[in-house]
Amino acid sequence: MRDLYNAKLARLSDEIMEMGNLCGQAIMKTCQLLASVEICETASKEIGKIEKEIDDKEHNIEALCMQLLLKQQPVGTDLRKISAALKMVTDMERIGDQATDIAEIMLTGSVHVPVTAIPLQEMAEHAMHMVNDSVTAYVEEKSDLAKKVIDSDDLLDNLFNQIRKALDMNRMGYSGDEILDLLMISKYYERIGDHATNIGEWAEFSVDGIHRNGDSISDLFNPNSL
Template structure:
């Protein structure tokens, strides 16, 4: 019976890693959309497919977590790992949604690509690395890496400010509609960074048993929090 439990716990890490990789792929596809109009149709379809996979992964991980919690009654580190995964998948699902939102803006809005006058690509790359590192911190139990992700959120916030300043300084290069669309895209990347930070905080909790918002294990299983 314990062997089944160990296998399922290992599978949980694999599923979370796969979901994180899908989020990274979705962000990478938005980078392609920013760089070239020629990939627009293919990249948009791929982001839609990836978002569906992310949604499926969320449901699979939630079901696996509940099986582990109800049938095995884990304690200690295992309980933290499982409960953290339940929280993390919500942030990862939203990352998929926001990548889709970025693709929709680039497809239906007024933005001309490639976008090179403002550091959107830099924001996208940084957000993608934050997501990848936060998930790696959870899967590999690296508290230091989780802390690094959490502290680096300020860098993405600063990049968002750079985008706003660049748009202010290059008003002649963009229409008012383009400015609004580009600001919205940059805001989505900034939100992706916020979700990566949340994931990093739960990764830290799974290792150290400490959450920066003061959540306890009992808080995690409040019906209103699930």
């Protein structure tokens, strides 16, 4: 019985890592959209397919977590690991949604690519690294890596502010529609960073038993929080 339980816990880590990898792939595809107009339609379709896989992973992980909670009644570190996973998948699902939103803007909006006048590509790449590192921190139980992700959100915020100021001054000759689209894209990347920070905080909690928002285990199982 214990062997089956341990196997399911190991599977939970594998599923979380796979879902995180899918999120990273979706963000990487948006980087490609910013760099080349020729791959726009193909990459957009691929992002939509990845988003569907992310949604499926979310449902699978939630079902696995509920099996572990209801049938095994875990405590201590195991309980933190499972409850953190339930929180993390919500953020990962939203990352998939936002990558899809970026792709839709790139496909149907007014932005001309490649986008090089503002550090949007740098912002995308930093967001992708934050997501990858936050998931790795959870799977490999590295609270120091989780803290690094949380701290690095300031860099993404600074890039967003830099882009916003540059677009406000508009010395690049963008049209009004382009400015709105670029602001929206940069805002989505900033939100992805926020979700990566949330994942990092839950990774930290799963290892150290401390959450920066002060949530307790009982708070995690409030029906309104799941």
